[in-house]
Amino acid sequence: MSIIEKPESESDQAGGNTPERTAPTRPERNTEYDPSTLRSVFESHFTYATAFERNTHRFGTRTALTDPPSGRSWTYAELGRVTGSLVAGLAARDVGVGDIIAYQLMNTPEFAFLYVAAQGLRAVSSPMNFRLAPAETAHILNDSKPVVFVYDTTARADAATALTLATHAPRILAGVGDGELIPGSIHFDELLAENAPSFRAPEGASVWDETSRLYTSGTTGMPKAVPLTSLNEVLTAHDVIMHFPLAPTDKTMNMSPWFHRGGNYCAGPNTAFFVGAEVVTLPQFDAGLVLDSIQKHRLSYVIGAPTNLERLADEQEAHPRDLSSLHGMVTMGAPLDRAAALRYQGTLTKRIANGYGTTEAFWNTYLRPDDLPDAAGAAGRACLDDDVAVVKVYKDRIAGPDDHAEKNGHEIGEVIMRSVKSGYAYMHNPAEEAEKFRDGWVYPGDLASWDENEIVTIIGRKDDMIISGGENVHPVQVEEVLAGHSGVADSIVVGLPDEEWGEIVVAYVQPRPGMLTDAAAAATELDAFCKSSVSLAHYKRPRRYTFVETLPYTATGKKQHFVLKQQASADAAAGAFVAP
Incomplete structure (x- = not known):
């Protein structure tokens, strides 16, 4: 053959043909040693x-x-x-x-x-x-x-x-x-x-x-x-092996689809086959089946989105299984809030970790089990081989990698990363490529803050930011407050065009079963809840609510704000929103 x-x-x-790039010249040797064989x-x-x-x-x-x-x-x-x-x-x-x-x-x-x-x-x-x-x-x-x-x-x-x-x-x-x-x-x-x-x-x-x-x-x-190159494949596997850590004796199950970077590459076939571990398949997510699999196959690592862990915790509390084989659970796609982290550590395993990343560069920050619960809600520090920075955001230009936002946990900038796990390209899309990849750094378009220990907290996407009356409103901040209400299972907050304010803040809320069943009363209750929050300025609270059974997510567990932002005007015209 x-x-x-x-x-x-x-x-x-x-x-797919793409424009040729000029290859960088190799640096001159610093001694007479010739590394050509290596x-x-x-x-x-x-x-x-x-x-x-x-x-x-x-x-x-x-x-x-x-x-x-x-x-x-x-x-x-x-x-x-x-x-x-x-x-x-x-x-x-x-x-x-x-x-x-x-x-x-x-x-x-x-x-x-x-x-x-x-x-x-x-x-x-x-x-x-x-x-x-x-x-x-x-x-x-x-x-x-x-x-x-x-x-x-x-x-x-x-x-x-x-x-x-x-x-x-x-x-x-x-x-x-x-x-x-x-x-x-x-x-x-x-x-x-x-x-x-x-x-x-x-x-x-x-x-x-x-x-x-x-x-x-x-x-x-x-x-x-x-x-992605073969080198990207290898270095991504190395990264996961180091951070979990993963060994040939481990057994893994990824609750996320393998077709995305956080599926195949986060202890799916890529990493497991590289280190010599065992992969147990899960074609479709089912909380009971995952817990049964942990018990039956003695799984050591389970990987998925925070929404997966929420359902696992519900199922484990209702029907406990033996989860003692677990070395850890790793989540990606969204941050873990403090209450959720504490719940999962008490119900599932003490070793809960969370990674932040993109298809373009895999994960670039990692929140380790020892960081919880104190750093819950954050994305963690830069991964071992990566450089991560939060840079300033300007209206008229893109900040360079050294133009840092203050490391005070408050100033909001754009998170960028330099990583050997990235291919630094989009095929057949030179305009997007030029925007996202700059001088060896990836600019994914996510807003973030970082503190004196360089722990990064993701605020949301630049494209998702709402400007109401000239003030910036970050949807994630509002969603985090709504998540504290006992009747709210999940929410997505977007801007609705408004003649007076430019945009007003509106919330798509997924209630918990049997709760917030009366839309008018629920809107009033949630408005009062937001007003009482010390974490949310009054101008940021939602001015309209609609209650839905499901919310749009990507396969990686990321909220698709743009879907509902595009839909909001039609929903408003149809009378779907309720004012408090």
């Missing part, structure tokens, strides 16, 4: 594929992957054989270097196989959000132009619609599951070649190869393509 080498022009077509070994063998191949024999008899829904499991040696079989099967279909392999799957074994196999081909793994609308999936298909598209047969109708809407047609279609296939598709198992060798790191691979292309979760609009 040989890996298909694409001509440069064809590879450019598959991967450089060669590093660039050729410090790849994710090399690390995975190593584990197929180093930990050959250990379990690598367990899939409770199917009752199947794979040792590292078996995982090496099945991924090697997939590499051979795809290569036989002329899939090779630089080709995009797209897949829209839940947390299933096939997801893990495709992620690894792409690196065995020097191809590019591109997982897609399975919650996207067909038009959004079509947008990504047109943007990435994959050669292969693998879909879940339970979502056949949406996948078929997306393929109809897309102008790009993937050459190979494959379905996972027992459902009906889209015409022209083959079943995933048909991609597996018989009698193929075990997985091998490919010849010619480099740490600079693009290995993954992720799409942002959409807090501001249509997803953007984020390229």
Whole structure:
């Protein structure tokens, strides 16, 4: 079996051509020592594929992957054989270097196989959000132009619609599951070649190869393509291994979908397969099933959004399980408030941690268990290999990385980071790329403060800020106050256009079951609650309320304020809001 080498022009077509950048010159040596051999070994063998191949024999008899829904499991040696079989099967279909392999799957074994196999081909793994609308999936298909598209047969109708809407047609279609296939598709198992060798790191691979292309979760609009190199894969795994810390003896379950950076890369297949740990799949979140899995499989780490932990705590209080195997729970996507942190430490595990990050740069701050509960609500300090700063915000220019906001916990600036876990690019989007990546720093657009110990607290997105009567109102501050009311399960605060004030503050509130059932009375009660808060200026309190069953979140657990901001005028016209 040989890996298909694409001509440069064809590879450019598959991967998407972008303007060439001038390569930085290497610094002059400071002594006569010549590191060229080290450089060669590093660039050729410090790849994710090399690390995975190593584990197929180093930990050959250990379990690598367990899939409770199917009752199947794979040792590292078996995982090496099945991924090697997939590499051979795809290569036989002329899939090779630089080709995009797209897949829209839940947390299933096939997801893990495709992620690894792409690196065995020097191809590019591109997982897609399975919650996207067909038009959004079509947008990504047109943007990435994959050669292969693998879909879940339970979502056949949406996948078929997306393929109809897309102008790009993937050459190979494959379905996972027992459902009906889209015409022209083959079943995933048909991609597996018989009698193929075990997985091998490919010849010619480099740490600079693009290995993954992720799409942002959409807090501001249509997803953007984020390229990651093999070096990004390795250093992200290192980061998680250091911060958890994670060992080959650990068993992990990620409650978040693997298709995003905080799923696959936070003790999902990326990190677990790198260190030699075991991954237990969870296709869809169910609090009872997660707790049962901790007890049955003796899981040591469980990862998810704070909303997942809230449901786990509810379920554990109602039906306690043995959680003594846990070494920790790690959350991402949103901060933990003090009351929630204390509750989870008492109900689930003492070792609760929280990471803040982005698709573009993974996590860059980490709130350790020892930081809780005193620093609850904060995002923590910079991760070990990262530089993080909070810089001033100006109306007419972007602050440089040394133009710091005061380290007093009060001045609000923009958080920026410099990290080797970032690819520092958006594919096919030079305008956004120039805005977000500046002189080696990532500017994600999040507002924050930091204190004298450089503990960062995220305030919200710059785009979400409400300007009412010339005053800035940060939605997160209002939402934190509302969260203190016993009847509020969750809320999103946005600005509603207003002729007199420019914008007024309005709140979409998700009540707890059986509470705040009368909208008029609830609005009056919440208004009084906000007025009584010592943490909220009166001009910041909501002037209108509407009560909803659900709120829009990204797959990473981040609130989508922009969705409700766009919807607010129509809701107001329809009479959905109630004034206190």
